[in-house]
Amino acid sequence: MTTRINPSILAADFANLEHELGRIASADLVHVDVMDNHFVPNLTFGPQMVGRLQQVSPIPLDVHLMISDVDRWAPGYAELGAFSVTFHAEATDEPVALARRLREIGARAGIALKPGTDVEPYLELLPEFDQVLVMTVEPGFGGQSFMAETMPKLERLSRVVRETGLDVWLQVDGGISLDTIGIAAEAGADTFVAGSAVFGGEVPADRIAALRDAAVAHRH
Numbered sequence: 001m002t003t004r005i006n007p008s009i010l011a012a013d014f015a016n017l018e019h020e021l022g023r024i025a026s027a028d029l030v031h032v033d034v035m036d037n038h039f040v041p042n043l044t045f046g047p048q049m050v051g052r053l054q055q056v057s058p059i060p061l062d063v064h065l066m067i068s069d070v071d072r073w074a075p076g077y078a079e080l081g082a083f084s085v086t087f088h089a090e091a092t093d094e095p096v097a098l099a100r101r102l103r104e105i106g107a108r109a110g111i112a113l114k115p116g117t118d119v120e121p122y123l124e125l126l127p128e129f130d131q132v133l134v135m136t137v138e139p140g141f142g143g144q145s146f147m148a149e150t151m152p153k154l155e156r157l158s159r160v161v162r163e164t165g166l167d168v169w170l171q172v173d174g175g176i177s178l179d180t181i182g183i184a185a186e187a188g189a190d191t192f193v194a195g196s197a198v199f200g201g202e203v204p205a206d207r208i209a210a211l212r213d214a215a216v217a218h219r220h
């Protein structure tokens with residue numbers, strides 16, 4: 001099974017983003033955290049900025065929308081060429097309609113679950129999605145501690161994906177480091193977002209390689 005490392009540019013130098021993207025070119029995708037200071041108490045960037053990142057990035061964009069009114073805003077990120085667009089389950093009453101719209105435009109559709117959100121109601125919707133993002137911290141900020149109590153959710157998803165044979169990527173995001181990536185890999189994650197663990201090092205490419213090795217060592 002493929003293991004993907006997606007560095008989060010939330011931990012990058014915002015004044016030098018093109019340069020920062022170049023330093024993580026050995027990663028699989030670049031994780032772009034869009035926050036609106038409404039769904040979460042923090043503010044990052046919007047479509048104009050993400051569109052420009054899309055133009056200069058050497059690797060595809062994995063957009064994580066932490067915004068309200070997502071039915072209105074999410075399709076725009078697919079239209080600007082993002083490889084995947086992940087919205088929060090808590091932010092819409094129509095997750096299936098929105099996922100279909102994203103896929104129609106040509107993006108992979110992802111659904112994200114906050115640590116306190118139950119996975120059970122979403123299991124039957126899995127065929128509508130290309131990716132499930134299990135948040136391993138409360139969304140809003142980088143540099144928080146990994147919440148191991150979210151792992152049963154990942155184990156449940158992993159079992160269902162295996163049993164059904166669906167091609168749904170299982171992503172974890174928040175507090176992923178050399179100390180925690182093995183726990184998430186063992187629980188069934190295949191796609192790992194890491195912000196501070198990648199950009200906190202002198203050479204992000206070395207961090208990416210080390211995280212990848214640690215994840216592969218713990219995969220079943």
Ligand SMILES: O=C(CO)[C@@H](O)[C@H](O)COP(=O)(O)O
Nearest residue numbers: 010139140142143175195196
């Ligand atoms: O979505 C989020 C935070 O809400 C993340 O993508 C963070 O950017 C991850 O940062 P680290 O926990 O890896 O520092």
Ligand SMILES: [Fe+2]
Nearest residue numbers: 033064173193
């Ligand atoms: Fe994220």
